[in-house]
Amino acid sequence: MNEGLVVLVRSLVAFISLFIFARFLGKQQLSQLTFFDYVLGITIGSIAASLSVDLSSRAWPHWVGLVTWTVAVFILQWASHKYLILDKYFNDEPTVVIANGKIMENEMKKARYTISDLLEQLREKGVFNLNEVAYAIAETDGKLSVLKKPEHLPASRQDLNLTIPELGISTELIIDGVIIKDNLYNRNLDEKWLDQKLKEQGLASASQVFFMSIDDAGTLYVDRYEDHVQKPWGGEKGK
Amino acid sequence: MKKIVGYAIPIIFLAAFVWIMNSGDYYKQPRGSTDDFELYLHQLYTSTEKTQWQQAEAAYKNLTRAWEEIEPRIQFSVEQDELHAINIGLVRLKGYLQAGDQKDTLVELHEIRWHWKHLNE
DSSP: OOHHHHHHHHHHHHHHHHHHHHHHHOOOOGGGOOHHHHHHHHHHHHHHHHHHHOTTSOHHHHHHHHHHHHHHHHHHHHHHHHOHHHHHHHHOOOEEEEETTEEOHHHHHHTTOOHHHHHHHHHHTTOOOGGGEEEEEEOTTSOEEEEEOGGGSOOOTTTTTOOOOOOOOOEEEEETTEEOHHHHHHTTOOHHHHHHHHHHTTOSOGGGEEEEEEOTTOOEEEEESOOOEEOTTSOSEEO | OHHHHHHHHHHHHHHHHHHHHTOHHHHHSOSSSSOOHHHHHHHHHHHHHTTOHHHHHHHHHHHHHHHHHHHHHHTTTSOHHHHHHHHHHHHHHHHHHHHTOHHHHHHHHHHHHHHHHTTTO
16 A cells, blocks of 8 residues: 555545635635634644545545535525524624723623723724724624724815825736736727836836836836835845 | 536536545456455355365465455555555465464454455445
8 A cells, every 4th residue: 555645645635625615615705704714614624634644544534524514614604694693693793892982891791802802902903092992893703893083083085175186096017027918908008108108217128127007197106126225224225 | 618617627526536535345346357355265265164275375375466456446445444454464364374274264364354345434
């Protein structure tokens, strides 16, 4: 028996199966995962690892386990999407931990969310003074959403009665020295125009450019390979 | 068409994996005249019962040759421990045959047959 070969074949089976099942389960972002989703992911990964290298048992039972867990997660996802009540039951609800500037101790206790967690997550949001907070909500994925009191919110353009032209979405023209021709043509521009702009920037060709984009206002962003930036700690010039 | 291919490829892969992982019983069956493990096991059993040691030796040689052919075919779908148990059983069997030990040979043959039957379970 060639153990290396068996592990190779079983690893390929595990890898491709996991890939297919992950695609089947959809595009939920890692940042949106609840604690339970996270545990499910670890369990499925652990079963796949056993399928790959645990030669003391057949591959089949491990694979059946993998399929069972995937189907269970799929059913959970499907039911959560279909029925709001089940979604609340499975994924829990966000917890209001600060309401009208007051800390909701009882709600925090129910969610086993400590004051240290709250202060840490507020600091991560740039809030160092509880007096600034009107509402804070602990989301199901463990993140904290914060609404500051009106007097602590930054002034918006509307508050200042300012009209600033929209920059719009920028379009990449050069990435890693390569001209993205489709984007150029979509903007009704051509390579002649690009050469002209490169010359204006003192560049001989696109190969000297790491990244170049243009926004709706026609403003260019150009980053060269040669940055010539002095490092703040006085080291060599950056490249 | 693109959608059909998108579904067909993973289904083909998964079906192939299910086959690989459950192909043990199929690949245990003889493919030619030299890899009929059950036949040689039976011959060895009969020869041992009759204490015909020369025939038993010949059946043992056939049995080990058959096993060497079968083992690579089934290694992806069976437990390594079961393969190991059969390999150890065959080595022990050689010793018992050399010693002309009928009782231990029969015990070992029964054990090998049990492992053989439960290879893909």
